[in-house]
Amino acid sequence: MNMKTVSIAVILGAVAIQFIPYGKDHTNPPIMSEVQWDSPRTQELFNRACADCHSNETKYPWYSNIAPVSWLVAHDIEEGREKMNVSMIGVQTKNKLKDAADEVKEGEMPIPPYLIAHPEARLSDAEKKELAEGLEKTFGVEEK
Secondary structure, X not given: OXXXXXXXXXXXXXXXXXXXXXXXXXXXXXOXXXXXXXXXXXXXXXXXXXXXXXXXXXXXXXXXXXXXHHHHXXXXXXXXXXXXXXXXXOOEOHHHHHHHHHHHHOOOOOOHHHHHHOHHHOOOHHHHHHXXXXXXXXXXXXXX
């Protein structure tokens, strides 16, 4: 196979995958409940660093319309909402919510790919501590 044939195949493949609908539905499910945050600051930090994947108030960026990136975005949102969704308080177990502070403390959240695309979500060490403490006050502490 020559380079021209490979290039054409790659371009056709890239165009063809745009017609796969997964990751293109950018409607947010209804909000089932509102969180009673311990403080406006906790809510601000959560909204800045967590809400896109852990609530039903996702703001979809332009690149979430382009496959295969749209597939990754959709997967991360689905997984994030399954693990913790503040729009589903009362429907989702309290234990999932209690894990959140540990995830922030251990540097596991927000995930690195999200931070690359959303530098505003990058939290300083002091902000991580502040958010973790606020999450503990809001949702309780995970029992070890």
